[in-house]
Amino acid sequence: MIQKKICMLGSFAVGKTSLVRRFVENMFSDKYLTTIGVKIDKKIIELKNQSLTLVIWDIAGENGYHQIHGTYLRGMSGYILVADKTRTATLDSVINIHKTVTQVFHKVPCVLFMNKMDLTGQWDVQESAIDKLSHDGWDVFRTSAKTGENVEEAFKRLSSKMLEK
Amino acid sequence: MADSAADEKGRDGMHTSDELNSLRTLILAPEQLEITELKERLNDPAIRAEELSRVIAEAIVIRAATDRKLATALLPTIEEVLRDSVKRDPRFLADTIFPIIGPAIRRSIAESLRAMVQSMSDTLEHTFSWRGIQWRIESFRTGKSFAEIVLLHTLVYRMEQLFLIHKETGLVLQHVAAESIDMKDADMVSAMLTAIQDFVNDSFSAREDSSLQNLNMGELTIWIEQGPRTVLAAVIRGNPPSELRTILKEILENIEFEYNSALDGFRGDAAPFEPCRPDLVYCLTQAQKTDGRTSREIAVPVKVKGKKQGKEKGNEVLFIYIAAALCIIIVIIGFILSIQ
Numbered sequence: 001m002i003q004k005k006i007c008m009l010g011s012f013a014v015g016k017t018s019l020v021r022r023f024v025e026n027m028f029s030d031k032y033l034t035t036i037g038v039k040i041d042k043k044i045i046e047l048k049n050q051s052l053t054l055v056i057w058d059i060a061g062e063n064g065y066h067q068i069h070g071t072y073l074r075g076m077s078g079y080i081l082v083a084d085k086t087r088t089a090t091l092d093s094v095i096n097i098h099k100t101v102t103q104v105f106h107k108v109p110c111v112l113f114m115n116k117m118d119l120t121g122q123w124d125v126q127e128s129a130i131d132k133l134s135h136d137g138w139d140v141f142r143t144s145a146k147t148g149e150n151v152e153e154a155f156k157r158l159s160s161k162m163l164e165k
Numbered sequence: 166m167a168d169s170a171a172d173e174k175g176r177d178g179m180h181t182s183d184e185l186n187s188l189r190t191l192i193l194a195p196e197q198l199e200i201t202e203l204k205e206r207l208n209d210p211a212i213r214a215e216e217l218s219r220v221i222a223e224a225i226v227i228r229a230a231t232d233r234k235l236a237t238a239l240l241p242t243i244e245e246v247l248r249d250s251v252k253r254d255p256r257f258l259a260d261t262i263f264p265i266i267g268p269a270i271r272r273s274i275a276e277s278l279r280a281m282v283q284s285m286s287d288t289l290e291h292t293f294s295w296r297g298i299q300w301r302i303e304s305f306r307t308g309k310s311f312a313e314i315v316l317l318h319t320l321v322y323r324m325e326q327l328f329l330i331h332k333e334t335g336l337v338l339q340h341v342a343a344e345s346i347d348m349k350d351a352d353m354v355s356a357m358l359t360a361i362q363d364f365v366n367d368s369f370s371a372r373e374d375s376s377l378q379n380l381n382m383g384e385l386t387i388w389i390e391q392g393p394r395t396v397l398a399a400v401i402r403g404n405p406p407s408e409l410r411t412i413l414k415e416i417l418e419n420i421e422f423e424y425n426s427a428l429d430g431f432r433g434d435a436a437p438f439e440p441c442r443p444d445l446v447y448c449l450t451q452a453q454k455t456d457g458r459t460s461r462e463i464a465v466p467v468k469v470k471g472k473k474q475g476k477e478k479g480n481e482v483l484f485i486y487i488a489a490a491l492c493i494i495i496v497i498i499g500f501i502l503s504i505q
Binding site: 001002003004005036037038040041042053055057070071072074075076077 | 331333334335336337350352353356357360361363364366367432433434435436
């Protein structure tokens with residue numbers, strides 16, 4: 001069975017842990033996030049007639065890459081950037097994180113989760129900004145950890161990108 | 166006019182070149198001869214083989230005394246040769262090992278009998294002594310098996326789990342565990358152990374070549390051995406002997422050597438590392454106190470949870486037989502006494 005390490009990156013309270021909770025079945029307690037800044041979860045998926053074990057490193061939310069323990073990203077096969085649809089600053093933050101990660105780890109597959117799509121009345125990020133990112137080649141998924149919208153699909157998209165690489 | 170001048174110049178040039186060649190031959194002739202000889206020796210496989218044959222025995226002895234890498238490198242070839250030999254003519258190998266089969270079987274039977282007698286003696290002691298009764302009550306109270314309670318009280322150390330981890334990704338390459346232990350998902354534990362090491366290194370600005378080597382929690386110890394591309398983490402209950410750490414180091418070195426190309430090309434598939442499993446299982450040992458002595462024995466690999474394990478089941482059956490025999494003896498004694 002193939003195993004892949006993936007990392008969840010994004011600002012504080014964008015819903016990374018909730019997204020992981022929605023997706024996986026085996027989890028460590030959330031307390032590790034506040035103690036050592038990372039929590040490991042695991043999910044086995046079937047993709048292209050083979051089993052794939054995703055070992056998900058849910059990294060504590062900070063405002064920029066430099067505040068993240070860089071060593072936690074070492075050896076990752078892919079990463080997920082999570083932004084909050086109700087806070088534009090979180091999108092700017094993940095764009096910056098992406099830039100820095102790309103400089104350090106060349107051509108590692110990634111997808112962007114535009115999360116909290118269920119909070120329709122509080123949307124802050126402009127649709128045009130998301131469309132522009134898609135146009136620029138980003139894999140953007142509009143997700144909701146609360147309803148489960150697109151969560152499975154987004155993880156599978158990243159998985160197939162990792163297998164193609 | 167011009168042509169004749171050119172001819173003369175050409176003749177002069179040839180003359181100078183010949184002189185230079187003669188001079189080179191005079192000065193460098195012995196070295197050139199040596200170089201030619203060396204080239205011949207290097208290019209001729211027969212000569213190379215002859216020269217190698219003069220030193221190969223000594224080289225093998227020296228390398229075998231240094232480490233286990235020679236044995237590891239030769240192992241697949243020897244296994245292949247043995248397999249081919251058996252395929253071609255099984256009688257040849259049977260005849261060769263015939264003289265040692267008898268003593269080996271006798272020794273194995275003697276060892277099994279000794280272990281059985283020891284086990285019976287232990288069971289009787291644990292069953293009828295005050296301490297044994299206390300442990301049985303503890304077993305009923307905690308819901309753990311009697312064998313497990315006995316083990317916990319008499320244990321010197323037990324190597325419970327071994328994780329072979331890919332250093333860069335934190336992915337588990339192999340995991341082995343002794344039977345009847347409570348364990349979490351190996352993939353997650355392996356990644357978390359890697360994260361803890363990263364956390365310690367980052368937080369305390371440790372030097373790049375330094376690393377976390379021990380974790381202690383109550384009676385549990387985690388030894389972490391670092392190789393260039395792999396990490397071997399051993400979960401041990403009790404007080405392990407220091408020589409166990411040396412064994413772990415050697416095993417890790419062998420894995421780094423033997424799986425060099427698999428580690429270089431690792432992309433998440435742990436299947437190529439399956440053959441190193443026996444080496445890891447070899448480390449799953451335990452030592453128990455028996456009458457003040459310490460015995461060392463091998464713990465078997467973990468079995469499927471939920472099934473009652475053979476030895477434990479055997480002990481339970483033995484206990485029932487002994488209890489039944491005791492009841493019969495008490496009844497007989499009571500009957501005799503009542504007659505008298």
